[in-house]
Amino acid sequence: MTDVPRTAVIALGANLGERETTIRQAVAELEATEQIDVLAVSPLYDSVALTLQGRDESKPGYLNGVALVTTTLDPETLLAVLQGIETAHGRVRVERWGDRTLDLDLIDFAGMTRDSDLLTLPHPRAVERDFVLRPWLDVDPDAELVGEGRVADLLARLDRSR
Template sequence: MTPIPKPNVRMTPSASLGPGPSHPLAAAQPAEGSQIDLPGAREGRFVTPHPGVEVVLALGSNLGDRAGTVHAAVRALGDIDGFELTAVSPLVESAAVKPDGVDPDAPAYLNAVITGRYSGDPHTLLAAVNRVEADHGRERAERWGDRTLDIDIIAFGDQQLRDETLTIPHPRAAERDFVLAPWLAIDPDAVLPGGARVADALAAIGNNVVPFSAEPSSAEPPSAEPSSGAGR
Protein backbone atom coordinates (compact mmCIF):
# COMPACT_ATOMS: atom_id res chain seq x y z
CA MET A 1 0.00 0.00 0.00
CA THR A 2 1.40 3.38 -1.01
CA PRO A 3 2.08 5.54 2.07
CA ILE A 4 -0.05 8.61 2.64
CA PRO A 5 2.05 11.64 1.65
CA LYS A 6 1.86 13.88 4.73
CA PRO A 7 5.44 15.04 5.30
CA ASN A 8 4.65 17.41 8.19
CA VAL A 9 2.96 14.85 10.40
CA ARG A 10 5.14 13.72 13.27
CA MET A 11 4.76 11.55 16.34
CA THR A 12 5.03 12.87 19.87
CA PRO A 13 7.72 11.23 22.04
CA SER A 14 5.06 9.84 24.37
CA ALA A 15 2.73 8.67 21.62
CA SER A 16 1.39 5.14 21.52
CA LEU A 17 2.56 3.08 18.56
CA GLY A 18 -0.70 1.22 18.53
CA PRO A 19 -3.74 0.41 20.62
CA GLY A 20 -3.21 0.95 24.34
CA PRO A 21 -3.87 -1.79 26.90
CA SER A 22 -7.34 -0.58 27.82
CA HIS A 23 -9.00 0.06 24.49
CA PRO A 24 -11.15 -2.44 22.58
CA LEU A 25 -8.60 -3.33 19.90
CA ALA A 26 -5.79 -4.11 22.34
CA ALA A 27 -6.22 -7.86 22.28
CA ALA A 28 -5.29 -8.28 18.62
CA GLN A 29 -2.20 -7.24 16.72
CA PRO A 30 -2.99 -5.14 13.63
CA ALA A 31 -3.48 -7.45 10.67
CA GLU A 32 -1.55 -6.98 7.48
CA GLY A 33 -3.36 -4.39 5.42
CA SER A 34 -5.20 -2.91 8.40
CA GLN A 35 -2.88 0.04 8.92
CA ILE A 36 -2.90 3.32 7.03
CA ASP A 37 0.73 4.35 6.84
CA LEU A 38 2.21 7.80 7.27
CA PRO A 39 5.82 8.31 6.19
CA GLY A 40 8.20 8.24 9.13
CA ALA A 41 5.55 7.32 11.67
CA ARG A 42 3.09 4.59 12.61
CA GLU A 43 -0.49 4.67 13.78
CA GLY A 44 -1.19 6.38 17.05
CA ARG A 45 -1.45 9.90 18.33
CA PHE A 46 0.11 12.53 16.10
CA VAL A 47 0.42 16.27 16.58
CA THR A 48 1.64 19.07 14.37
CA PRO A 49 1.52 22.84 14.88
CA HIS A 50 -1.43 24.06 12.83
CA PRO A 51 -4.11 26.68 13.45
CA GLY A 52 -7.74 25.78 13.35
CA VAL A 53 -10.35 23.66 15.05
CA GLU A 54 -9.91 20.01 16.00
CA VAL A 55 -12.17 17.82 13.87
CA VAL A 56 -13.04 14.13 13.91
CA LEU A 57 -14.02 12.34 10.69
CA ALA A 58 -15.32 8.78 10.32
CA LEU A 59 -14.84 6.80 7.10
CA GLY A 60 -16.60 3.66 5.92
CA SER A 61 -16.75 1.52 2.78
CA ASN A 62 -18.62 -1.70 2.02
CA LEU A 63 -18.36 -1.98 -1.76
CA GLY A 64 -15.43 -2.80 -4.01
CA ASP A 65 -11.83 -2.48 -2.79
CA ARG A 66 -12.81 -1.29 0.66
CA ALA A 67 -9.31 -0.97 2.10
CA GLY A 68 -7.95 0.69 -1.04
CA THR A 69 -10.80 3.17 -1.03
CA VAL A 70 -10.34 4.13 2.62
CA HIS A 71 -6.57 4.50 2.18
CA ALA A 72 -7.06 6.72 -0.87
CA ALA A 73 -9.72 8.77 0.88
CA VAL A 74 -7.43 9.48 3.85
CA ARG A 75 -4.78 10.73 1.43
CA ALA A 76 -7.37 12.94 -0.30
CA LEU A 77 -8.64 14.33 3.00
CA GLY A 78 -5.08 15.19 3.97
CA ASP A 79 -4.84 17.31 0.83
CA ILE A 80 -7.90 19.47 1.61
CA ASP A 81 -6.95 23.14 1.85
CA GLY A 82 -6.76 24.21 5.47
CA PHE A 83 -6.81 20.65 6.84
CA GLU A 84 -3.91 19.07 8.71
CA LEU A 85 -4.12 15.36 9.48
CA THR A 86 -3.13 14.53 13.07
CA ALA A 87 -4.09 10.88 13.66
CA VAL A 88 -5.33 7.83 11.75
CA SER A 89 -6.96 4.80 13.38
CA PRO A 90 -6.48 1.15 12.46
CA LEU A 91 -9.07 -0.28 10.08
CA VAL A 92 -11.90 -2.22 11.70
CA GLU A 93 -14.71 -4.27 10.19
CA SER A 94 -18.38 -3.88 11.10
CA ALA A 95 -21.77 -5.16 10.03
CA ALA A 96 -23.86 -2.93 7.79
CA VAL A 97 -26.47 -0.83 9.60
CA LYS A 98 -29.66 -0.01 7.71
CA PRO A 99 -32.71 2.05 8.80
CA ASP A 100 -34.27 -1.11 10.27
CA GLY A 101 -31.10 -2.18 12.10
CA VAL A 102 -28.12 -4.42 11.40
CA ASP A 103 -28.31 -6.19 8.03
CA PRO A 104 -26.24 -9.40 8.19
CA ASP A 105 -26.85 -10.05 4.49
CA ALA A 106 -25.28 -6.78 3.33
CA PRO A 107 -21.54 -6.49 2.66
CA ALA A 108 -19.54 -5.70 5.79
CA TYR A 109 -17.98 -2.28 6.23
CA LEU A 110 -14.40 -1.27 6.74
CA ASN A 111 -14.19 1.72 9.05
CA ALA A 112 -11.57 4.18 10.22
CA VAL A 113 -11.50 7.43 12.16
CA ILE A 114 -9.12 10.29 11.56
CA THR A 115 -8.52 13.49 13.49
CA GLY A 116 -7.13 16.75 12.23
CA ARG A 117 -7.17 20.50 12.54
CA TYR A 118 -9.15 22.58 10.08
CA SER A 119 -8.98 26.33 9.56
CA GLY A 120 -12.20 26.73 7.57
CA ASP A 121 -15.88 26.53 8.45
CA PRO A 122 -18.02 23.37 8.79
CA HIS A 123 -19.89 23.77 5.51
CA THR A 124 -16.70 24.27 3.54
CA LEU A 125 -15.31 21.09 5.08
CA LEU A 126 -18.54 19.25 4.27
CA ALA A 127 -18.32 20.33 0.63
CA ALA A 128 -14.71 19.10 0.45
CA VAL A 129 -15.65 15.79 2.11
CA ASN A 130 -18.52 15.32 -0.34
CA ARG A 131 -16.13 15.86 -3.25
CA VAL A 132 -13.85 13.12 -1.91
CA GLU A 133 -16.86 10.81 -1.64
CA ALA A 134 -17.95 11.61 -5.21
CA ASP A 135 -14.43 11.02 -6.51
CA HIS A 136 -14.69 7.49 -5.14
CA GLY A 137 -18.02 6.66 -6.77
CA ARG A 138 -20.41 7.61 -3.96
CA GLU A 139 -24.03 7.87 -5.10
CA ARG A 140 -26.90 8.85 -2.80
CA ALA A 141 -29.68 6.66 -4.18
CA GLU A 142 -30.72 5.02 -0.91
CA ARG A 143 -30.68 6.22 2.70
CA TRP A 144 -28.02 4.23 4.57
CA GLY A 145 -27.55 2.12 1.46
CA ASP A 146 -24.38 0.26 0.52
CA ARG A 147 -21.71 2.64 -0.63
CA THR A 148 -18.18 2.79 -1.96
CA LEU A 149 -17.32 5.53 0.53
CA ASP A 150 -19.01 7.32 3.40
CA ILE A 151 -17.33 10.15 5.32
CA ASP A 152 -19.04 11.78 8.28
CA ILE A 153 -18.04 14.83 10.27
CA ILE A 154 -18.31 13.51 13.83
CA ALA A 155 -17.12 16.60 15.70
CA PHE A 156 -16.00 20.08 14.76
CA GLY A 157 -14.44 21.47 17.89
CA ASP A 158 -17.18 22.36 20.36
CA GLN A 159 -19.48 23.71 17.67
CA GLN A 160 -23.13 22.72 17.54
CA LEU A 161 -24.93 23.12 14.25
CA ARG A 162 -28.14 21.81 12.75
CA ASP A 163 -29.49 22.78 9.33
CA GLU A 164 -30.77 21.12 6.18
CA THR A 165 -27.32 19.88 5.13
CA LEU A 166 -25.30 19.29 8.29
CA THR A 167 -25.70 18.32 11.93
CA ILE A 168 -22.72 18.74 14.27
CA PRO A 169 -21.91 16.87 16.38
CA HIS A 170 -22.98 13.76 14.50
CA PRO A 171 -26.32 12.77 16.05
CA ARG A 172 -25.62 9.03 16.16
CA ALA A 173 -21.90 8.93 16.97
CA ALA A 174 -22.49 7.77 20.54
CA GLU A 175 -24.52 4.80 19.23
CA ARG A 176 -21.97 3.54 16.71
CA ASP A 177 -19.24 1.14 17.80
CA PHE A 178 -17.63 1.49 14.36
CA VAL A 179 -17.04 5.16 15.20
CA LEU A 180 -16.22 4.89 18.90
CA ALA A 181 -13.82 1.92 18.77
CA PRO A 182 -11.39 3.29 16.15
CA TRP A 183 -11.62 6.76 17.71
CA LEU A 184 -10.69 5.29 21.08
CA ALA A 185 -7.78 3.45 19.44
CA ILE A 186 -6.09 6.74 18.55
CA ASP A 187 -7.18 8.69 21.62
CA PRO A 188 -7.91 6.72 24.83
CA ASP A 189 -8.98 10.01 26.49
CA ALA A 190 -11.34 11.08 23.70
CA VAL A 191 -14.49 12.91 24.73
CA LEU A 192 -17.70 13.24 22.74
CA PRO A 193 -19.04 16.76 22.25
CA GLY A 194 -21.12 17.36 25.32
CA GLY A 195 -18.66 15.77 27.72
CA ALA A 196 -19.24 12.01 27.63
CA ARG A 197 -16.10 9.91 27.42
CA VAL A 198 -15.82 7.81 24.27
CA ALA A 199 -14.69 4.84 26.37
CA ASP A 200 -17.83 5.07 28.51
CA ALA A 201 -20.09 5.43 25.48
CA LEU A 202 -18.56 2.34 23.88
CA ALA A 203 -18.88 0.34 27.10
CA ALA A 204 -22.56 1.30 27.28
CA ILE A 205 -23.46 0.06 23.79
CA GLY A 206 -20.99 -2.83 23.50
CA ASN A 207 -18.29 -3.33 20.90
CA ASN A 208 -18.90 -5.68 17.98
CA VAL A 209 -16.28 -4.41 15.53
CA VAL A 210 -13.25 -6.56 14.77
CA PRO A 211 -9.74 -5.67 13.60
CA PHE A 212 -9.61 -5.89 9.84
CA SER A 213 -7.94 -8.88 8.25
CA ALA A 214 -6.68 -8.43 4.71
CA GLU A 215 -7.71 -11.99 3.89
CA PRO A 216 -10.57 -12.18 1.35
CA SER A 217 -14.01 -12.26 2.95
CA SER A 218 -17.12 -13.90 1.56
CA ALA A 219 -19.01 -10.77 2.62
CA GLU A 220 -16.95 -8.58 0.32
CA PRO A 221 -18.10 -8.26 -3.31
CA PRO A 222 -15.46 -8.91 -5.97
CA SER A 223 -15.73 -5.53 -7.65
CA ALA A 224 -16.80 -1.96 -6.93
CA GLU A 225 -20.35 -0.81 -7.56
CA PRO A 226 -21.53 2.76 -7.32
CA SER A 227 -23.89 3.07 -4.59
CA SER A 228 -23.94 14.58 4.36
CA GLY A 229 -24.07 15.55 6.67
CA ALA A 230 -24.88 12.53 8.74
CA GLY A 231 -24.59 9.10 7.16
CA ARG A 232 -25.36 5.79 8.79
Template sequence: MRRVVLALGSNLGDRMAALQGGVDALFEARPLVPRAVSPVYETAPVGGPEQGPFLNAVVAADTALPAEAVLERALAVEEAFQRVREVRWGPRTLDIDIIAVAGERSDDPRLTLPHPRAHERAFVLAPWADVDPAAEIPGRGAVRDLLAAVADQELRRRDDLELRLPD
Protein backbone atom coordinates in the same frame (compact mmCIF):
# COMPACT_ATOMS: atom_id res chain seq x y z
CA MET B 1 -6.77 25.78 14.07
CA ARG B 2 -9.52 23.50 15.29
CA ARG B 3 -9.64 19.72 15.64
CA VAL B 4 -12.01 17.87 13.32
CA VAL B 5 -12.87 14.17 13.63
CA LEU B 6 -14.01 12.33 10.51
CA ALA B 7 -15.30 8.77 10.19
CA LEU B 8 -14.71 6.84 6.98
CA GLY B 9 -16.40 3.65 5.83
CA SER B 10 -16.61 1.45 2.76
CA ASN B 11 -18.41 -1.77 1.90
CA LEU B 12 -18.30 -1.87 -1.91
CA GLY B 13 -15.42 -2.81 -4.18
CA ASP B 14 -11.88 -2.69 -2.83
CA ARG B 15 -12.84 -1.35 0.59
CA MET B 16 -9.30 -0.79 1.83
CA ALA B 17 -8.26 1.03 -1.34
CA ALA B 18 -11.32 3.27 -0.97
CA LEU B 19 -10.45 4.10 2.65
CA GLN B 20 -6.82 4.87 1.80
CA GLY B 21 -7.86 6.86 -1.25
CA GLY B 22 -10.32 8.81 0.89
CA VAL B 23 -7.64 9.64 3.46
CA ASP B 24 -5.22 10.68 0.70
CA ALA B 25 -7.82 12.86 -1.04
CA LEU B 26 -8.99 14.56 2.16
CA PHE B 27 -5.46 15.78 2.88
CA GLU B 28 -4.37 16.42 -0.71
CA ALA B 29 -4.64 20.23 -0.73
CA ARG B 30 -3.62 20.67 2.94
CA PRO B 31 -6.44 22.82 4.32
CA LEU B 32 -6.77 19.81 6.62
CA VAL B 33 -3.62 18.93 8.54
CA PRO B 34 -3.56 15.22 9.44
CA ARG B 35 -2.95 14.41 13.10
CA ALA B 36 -3.98 10.77 13.61
CA VAL B 37 -5.57 7.81 11.89
CA SER B 38 -7.15 4.91 13.73
CA PRO B 39 -6.72 1.21 13.16
CA VAL B 40 -9.16 -0.26 10.64
CA TYR B 41 -12.24 -2.06 11.94
CA GLU B 42 -14.56 -4.45 10.14
CA THR B 43 -18.18 -4.01 11.12
CA ALA B 44 -21.62 -5.27 10.33
CA PRO B 45 -23.85 -2.69 8.65
CA VAL B 46 -26.20 -0.70 10.92
CA GLY B 47 -29.67 -0.06 9.54
CA GLY B 48 -30.57 -0.03 5.87
CA PRO B 49 -30.90 -2.96 3.48
CA GLU B 50 -29.02 -6.23 3.70
CA GLN B 51 -25.43 -5.62 2.58
CA GLY B 52 -21.85 -6.65 3.12
CA PRO B 53 -19.59 -5.68 6.02
CA PHE B 54 -17.84 -2.33 6.21
CA LEU B 55 -14.27 -1.35 6.82
CA ASN B 56 -14.25 1.72 9.07
CA ALA B 57 -11.68 4.14 10.47
CA VAL B 58 -11.47 7.57 12.05
CA VAL B 59 -9.08 10.39 11.22
CA ALA B 60 -8.34 13.45 13.30
CA ALA B 61 -7.12 16.63 11.65
CA ASP B 62 -6.57 20.28 12.40
CA THR B 63 -8.05 22.97 10.18
CA ALA B 64 -8.86 26.65 9.98
CA LEU B 65 -11.73 25.85 7.60
CA PRO B 66 -15.32 26.37 8.75
CA ALA B 67 -17.24 23.12 9.31
CA GLU B 68 -19.31 23.71 6.16
CA ALA B 69 -16.12 23.84 4.05
CA VAL B 70 -14.93 20.56 5.59
CA LEU B 71 -18.32 19.06 4.68
CA GLU B 72 -17.96 20.24 1.08
CA ARG B 73 -14.52 18.66 0.91
CA ALA B 74 -15.80 15.35 2.32
CA LEU B 75 -18.71 15.30 -0.16
CA ALA B 76 -16.35 16.01 -3.07
CA VAL B 77 -14.10 13.12 -2.01
CA GLU B 78 -17.12 10.79 -1.74
CA GLU B 79 -18.21 11.86 -5.22
CA ALA B 80 -14.73 11.18 -6.61
CA PHE B 81 -15.15 7.61 -5.34
CA GLN B 82 -18.56 7.28 -7.05
CA ARG B 83 -20.60 7.44 -3.85
CA VAL B 84 -24.26 6.78 -4.72
CA ARG B 85 -27.09 7.96 -2.44
CA GLU B 86 -30.05 5.98 -3.78
CA VAL B 87 -30.93 4.07 -0.60
CA ARG B 88 -30.62 5.53 2.87
CA TRP B 89 -27.89 3.67 4.77
CA GLY B 90 -27.32 1.53 1.69
CA PRO B 91 -24.00 0.11 0.50
CA ARG B 92 -21.34 2.63 -0.47
CA THR B 93 -17.93 2.84 -2.02
CA LEU B 94 -16.90 5.54 0.44
CA ASP B 95 -18.70 7.34 3.24
CA ILE B 96 -17.13 10.26 5.10
CA ASP B 97 -18.97 11.71 8.08
CA ILE B 98 -17.92 14.71 10.13
CA ILE B 99 -18.26 13.49 13.70
CA ALA B 100 -17.10 16.54 15.62
CA VAL B 101 -15.45 19.91 15.08
CA ALA B 102 -13.70 21.27 18.20
CA GLY B 103 -16.74 20.92 20.45
CA GLU B 104 -18.88 22.92 18.01
CA ARG B 105 -22.65 22.39 18.11
CA SER B 106 -25.03 22.81 15.19
CA ASP B 107 -28.62 21.73 14.56
CA ASP B 108 -28.40 22.53 10.86
CA PRO B 109 -29.99 19.58 8.99
CA ARG B 110 -27.17 19.67 6.41
CA LEU B 111 -24.46 19.41 9.08
CA THR B 112 -25.50 18.48 12.59
CA LEU B 113 -22.65 18.66 15.09
CA PRO B 114 -21.67 16.59 16.83
CA HIS B 115 -22.88 13.82 14.50
CA PRO B 116 -26.36 12.90 15.80
CA ARG B 117 -25.78 9.12 15.90
CA ALA B 118 -22.05 8.90 16.69
CA HIS B 119 -22.75 8.04 20.33
CA GLU B 120 -24.72 4.96 19.21
CA ARG B 121 -22.16 3.48 16.81
CA ALA B 122 -19.29 1.29 17.90
CA PHE B 123 -17.72 1.66 14.44
CA VAL B 124 -17.23 5.37 15.21
CA LEU B 125 -16.53 5.19 18.93
CA ALA B 126 -13.89 2.42 18.95
CA PRO B 127 -11.59 3.96 16.33
CA TRP B 128 -12.14 7.43 17.79
CA ALA B 129 -11.08 6.17 21.22
CA ASP B 130 -7.97 4.73 19.58
CA VAL B 131 -6.89 8.13 18.20
CA ASP B 132 -8.01 10.15 21.24
CA PRO B 133 -8.62 8.15 24.45
CA ALA B 134 -9.80 11.30 26.25
CA ALA B 135 -12.33 12.29 23.54
CA GLU B 136 -15.77 13.46 24.51
CA ILE B 137 -18.93 14.07 22.54
CA PRO B 138 -20.45 17.36 23.65
CA GLY B 139 -23.70 16.69 25.48
CA ARG B 140 -23.17 12.90 25.44
CA GLY B 141 -20.06 12.17 27.46
CA ALA B 142 -16.74 10.38 27.19
CA VAL B 143 -16.26 8.30 24.05
CA ARG B 144 -14.86 5.38 26.10
CA ASP B 145 -17.98 5.34 28.31
CA LEU B 146 -20.29 5.55 25.29
CA LEU B 147 -18.39 2.67 23.67
CA ALA B 148 -19.11 0.45 26.67
CA ALA B 149 -22.84 1.07 26.14
CA VAL B 150 -22.70 -0.34 22.57
CA ALA B 151 -20.45 -3.32 23.33
CA ASP B 152 -23.03 -5.67 21.77
CA GLN B 153 -22.43 -4.28 18.24
CA GLU B 154 -20.33 -6.45 15.90
CA LEU B 155 -16.89 -4.94 15.58
CA ARG B 156 -13.52 -6.50 14.75
CA ARG B 157 -10.23 -4.67 14.73
CA ARG B 158 -8.25 -5.59 11.59
CA ASP B 159 -4.62 -5.38 12.62
CA ASP B 160 -3.69 -6.90 9.24
CA LEU B 161 -4.85 -3.65 7.56
CA GLU B 162 -3.25 -0.25 8.09
CA LEU B 163 -4.05 3.22 6.80
CA ARG B 164 -1.27 5.75 6.30
CA LEU B 165 -1.48 9.47 6.72
CA PRO B 166 0.15 11.58 4.03
CA ASP B 167 3.55 13.11 4.86
Protein backbone atom coordinates in the same frame (compact mmCIF):
# COMPACT_ATOMS: atom_id res chain seq x y z
CA MET C 1 -12.58 30.10 7.55
CA THR C 2 -10.28 31.00 10.43
CA ASP C 3 -6.54 31.27 10.94
CA VAL C 4 -6.74 29.07 14.02
CA PRO C 5 -6.68 25.34 13.23
CA ARG C 6 -9.49 23.38 14.88
CA THR C 7 -9.71 19.65 15.39
CA ALA C 8 -12.31 17.57 13.59
CA VAL C 9 -13.20 13.89 13.76
CA ILE C 10 -14.12 12.21 10.47
CA ALA C 11 -15.59 8.72 10.32
CA LEU C 12 -14.40 6.66 7.37
CA GLY C 13 -16.39 3.78 5.91
CA ALA C 14 -16.92 1.68 2.80
CA ASN C 15 -18.70 -1.57 1.97
CA LEU C 16 -18.34 -1.74 -1.82
CA GLY C 17 -15.28 -2.23 -4.02
CA GLU C 18 -11.74 -2.19 -2.70
CA ARG C 19 -12.74 -0.87 0.70
CA GLU C 20 -9.32 -0.42 2.30
CA THR C 21 -7.74 1.05 -0.84
CA THR C 22 -10.61 3.53 -1.20
CA ILE C 23 -10.39 4.61 2.44
CA ARG C 24 -6.60 5.01 2.24
CA GLN C 25 -6.96 7.09 -0.94
CA ALA C 26 -9.60 9.27 0.72
CA VAL C 27 -7.26 9.93 3.66
CA ALA C 28 -4.48 10.85 1.22
CA GLU C 29 -6.88 13.25 -0.52
CA LEU C 30 -7.77 14.84 2.82
CA GLU C 31 -4.07 15.26 3.58
CA ALA C 32 -3.50 16.80 0.13
CA THR C 33 -6.28 19.34 0.68
CA GLU C 34 -5.05 22.80 1.53
CA GLN C 35 -6.06 23.82 5.06
CA ILE C 36 -6.44 20.23 6.29
CA ASP C 37 -3.78 18.29 8.20
CA VAL C 38 -4.36 14.65 9.08
CA LEU C 39 -3.08 14.08 12.61
CA ALA C 40 -3.97 10.40 13.01
CA VAL C 41 -5.84 7.57 11.34
CA SER C 42 -7.21 4.69 13.38
CA PRO C 43 -6.92 1.03 12.55
CA LEU C 44 -9.73 -0.13 10.29
CA TYR C 45 -12.46 -2.38 11.68
CA ASP C 46 -14.92 -4.71 9.97
CA SER C 47 -18.57 -4.20 10.83
CA VAL C 48 -21.95 -5.52 9.75
CA ALA C 49 -23.95 -3.31 7.38
CA LEU C 50 -26.44 -1.06 9.13
CA THR C 51 -29.69 -0.25 7.30
CA LEU C 52 -32.81 1.63 8.32
CA GLN C 53 -34.17 -1.74 9.50
CA GLY C 54 -31.07 -2.47 11.60
CA ARG C 55 -28.04 -4.73 11.19
CA ASP C 56 -28.10 -6.68 7.91
CA GLU C 57 -25.60 -9.51 7.59
CA SER C 58 -26.82 -10.29 4.05
CA LYS C 59 -25.29 -7.01 2.78
CA PRO C 60 -21.57 -6.52 2.15
CA GLY C 61 -19.74 -5.73 5.38
CA TYR C 62 -18.18 -2.37 6.11
CA LEU C 63 -14.64 -1.37 6.84
CA ASN C 64 -14.64 1.57 9.26
CA GLY C 65 -12.15 3.89 10.86
CA VAL C 66 -11.66 7.46 12.03
CA ALA C 67 -9.35 10.27 10.96
CA LEU C 68 -8.42 13.04 13.34
CA VAL C 69 -7.63 16.25 11.46
CA THR C 70 -6.96 19.89 12.08
CA THR C 71 -8.35 22.48 9.70
CA THR C 72 -8.79 26.19 9.24
CA LEU C 73 -11.92 25.50 7.17
CA ASP C 74 -15.36 26.09 8.67
CA PRO C 75 -17.52 22.99 9.29
CA GLU C 76 -19.71 23.46 6.20
CA THR C 77 -16.71 23.86 3.91
CA LEU C 78 -15.09 20.77 5.42
CA LEU C 79 -18.34 18.88 4.84
CA ALA C 80 -18.30 19.99 1.19
CA VAL C 81 -14.72 18.70 0.85
CA LEU C 82 -15.78 15.34 2.34
CA GLN C 83 -18.75 15.06 -0.02
CA GLY C 84 -16.52 15.93 -2.99
CA ILE C 85 -14.12 13.13 -2.07
CA GLU C 86 -17.05 10.72 -1.71
CA THR C 87 -18.36 11.69 -5.15
CA ALA C 88 -14.90 11.30 -6.70
CA HIS C 89 -14.91 7.71 -5.41
CA GLY C 90 -18.27 6.86 -6.94
CA ARG C 91 -20.54 7.55 -3.96
CA VAL C 92 -24.14 7.62 -5.12
CA ARG C 93 -26.89 8.77 -2.76
CA VAL C 94 -29.89 6.71 -3.80
CA GLU C 95 -30.94 4.90 -0.65
CA ARG C 96 -30.59 6.27 2.89
CA TRP C 97 -28.04 4.12 4.71
CA GLY C 98 -27.52 2.12 1.50
CA ASP C 99 -24.37 0.44 0.26
CA ARG C 100 -21.56 2.83 -0.59
CA THR C 101 -18.11 2.95 -2.07
CA LEU C 102 -17.11 5.59 0.48
CA ASP C 103 -18.72 7.30 3.45
CA LEU C 104 -17.06 10.26 5.17
CA ASP C 105 -19.04 11.63 8.11
CA LEU C 106 -18.14 14.70 10.12
CA ILE C 107 -18.57 13.44 13.68
CA ASP C 108 -17.19 16.32 15.74
CA PHE C 109 -15.80 19.73 14.90
CA ALA C 110 -13.94 21.41 17.77
CA GLY C 111 -16.74 20.48 20.17
CA MET C 112 -19.23 22.68 18.31
CA THR C 113 -22.94 22.08 18.37
CA ARG C 114 -24.91 22.88 15.26
CA ASP C 115 -28.26 21.83 13.84
CA SER C 116 -29.02 23.12 10.36
CA ASP C 117 -30.46 21.65 7.17
CA LEU C 118 -26.89 21.08 6.00
CA LEU C 119 -25.11 19.82 9.10
CA THR C 120 -25.75 18.50 12.60
CA LEU C 121 -22.88 18.54 15.09
CA PRO C 122 -21.97 16.43 16.81
CA HIS C 123 -23.11 13.67 14.47
CA PRO C 124 -26.53 12.66 15.83
CA ARG C 125 -25.94 8.89 15.79
CA ALA C 126 -22.26 8.73 16.78
CA VAL C 127 -23.18 7.78 20.34
CA GLU C 128 -24.90 4.59 19.03
CA ARG C 129 -22.09 3.39 16.79
CA ASP C 130 -19.23 1.34 18.11
CA PHE C 131 -17.70 1.45 14.62
CA VAL C 132 -17.24 5.20 15.19
CA LEU C 133 -16.48 5.26 18.92
CA ARG C 134 -13.89 2.44 18.97
CA PRO C 135 -11.63 3.87 16.25
CA TRP C 136 -12.09 7.39 17.64
CA LEU C 137 -10.81 6.16 20.98
CA ASP C 138 -7.80 4.62 19.19
CA VAL C 139 -6.71 8.05 17.90
CA ASP C 140 -7.78 10.09 20.94
CA PRO C 141 -7.97 8.19 24.25
CA ASP C 142 -9.27 11.33 26.01
CA ALA C 143 -11.98 12.08 23.43
CA GLU C 144 -15.32 13.49 24.51
CA LEU C 145 -18.54 13.73 22.54
CA VAL C 146 -20.21 17.05 23.29
CA GLY C 147 -23.39 16.60 25.31
CA GLU C 148 -22.78 12.86 25.75
CA GLY C 149 -19.54 12.44 27.70
CA ARG C 150 -16.28 10.58 27.39
CA VAL C 151 -16.01 8.35 24.31
CA ALA C 152 -14.46 5.59 26.47
CA ASP C 153 -17.54 5.60 28.72
CA LEU C 154 -19.94 5.68 25.75
CA LEU C 155 -18.19 2.70 24.17
CA ALA C 156 -18.21 0.78 27.46
CA ARG C 157 -21.94 1.42 27.77
CA LEU C 158 -22.52 0.11 24.23
CA ASP C 159 -20.40 -2.96 24.89
CA ARG C 160 -22.37 -3.73 28.09
CA SER C 161 -25.70 -3.41 26.28
CA ARG C 162 -24.83 -6.19 23.82
